[in-house]
Amino acid sequence: MSVKMEKSFLRDIIGIYCVLMIFRLIEYFYIRTDETFFGESFLHKLVGILLVGIVLHSLKWKWNKVGFGTFGVLKKVLGGIFLGIFVYSVAYGAEWYFLFSQGEEPLLEWYAVAYSLTDSPVRQIGPLFFLLCIFMNVINVIMEEGCFRGVFLKLGEMKFSSFWKANFLSGALFGLWHIVMAWRGYIDGGLELNQAIILGGIAVGSSFLMGLKWGMLANITGSLWAGMADHFVNNTIINLLHVETSGGSDEFLMLRISIAQTLSFFIILIFYLKKSKKKSLFKN
Secondary structure (H helix, E strand, O other), rough: OOOHHHHHHHHHHHHHHHHHHHHHHHHHHHHHHOOOOOOOHHHHHHHHHHHHHHHHHHHOOHHHHHHOOOHHHHHHHHHHHHHHHHHHHHHHHHHHHHHOOOOOOOOEEOEEOOOOOOOOOOOOOOHHHHHEEEEEEEHHHHHHHHHHHHHHHHHHHHHHHHHHHHHHHHHHHHHHHHOHHHHHHHOOOOHHHHHHHHHHHHHHHHHHHHHHHHHHHHHHHEEEEEOOOOOOOOHHHHHEEEEEEOEEEOOOHHHHHHHHHHHHHHHHHHHHHHOOOOOOOOOO
């Protein structure tokens, strides 16, 4: 592969990412869709899905080229759902045990809220809000997995001729993608600078780890479906299932996410190492 082509692949990744980030910043700082009835910043994600389609068309690639192949879809989706439910069962159990040992009587409650670092969002109860939450998370995982573990990972492999170099690049971009909420919290006055730095660092670091995990899962399964399903469970359960104590709601949310995603990462890493002889990123 020529140096010119390699530079082109990297330029494409950075260019696409910058376009997506511009739309993300506009929605988070100006449109603020997550503060409306919808409770989610979804417009830039629709743009992202459209952009994936445009990129695939310009490269003359089919959707299965970036992991949307139809082989074994149900099995992979169910596997991803099982993984997500298993690790969060462990995480909720660990959180409950910790709270109980501190003299609390934690309760699990179902209601829909948008994920937030700065305040207590309005609780929404009812089938409409549950369905809306599910629909928004479907949009989210199609866009983020399609872009980061689909287009970016594939272009990265073509640039570096190395899965892990591509996965680290994709994971790093995915981590930076999640700094926006802490940044907005600081700009809006909901977070002090030191709080924004700490929470932003946690968000970037944990998202980087999750990005690496979903990249490995794409490599193992030959598609995006299992990662999309696990990603969907992660986001949806955070939005819908909450731990209530005398001190409030979801006081240890970041701990819960960290336990679930660290456990999940090492489970997938073990499977990846067992199947590391696979050379092709996607199979159809």
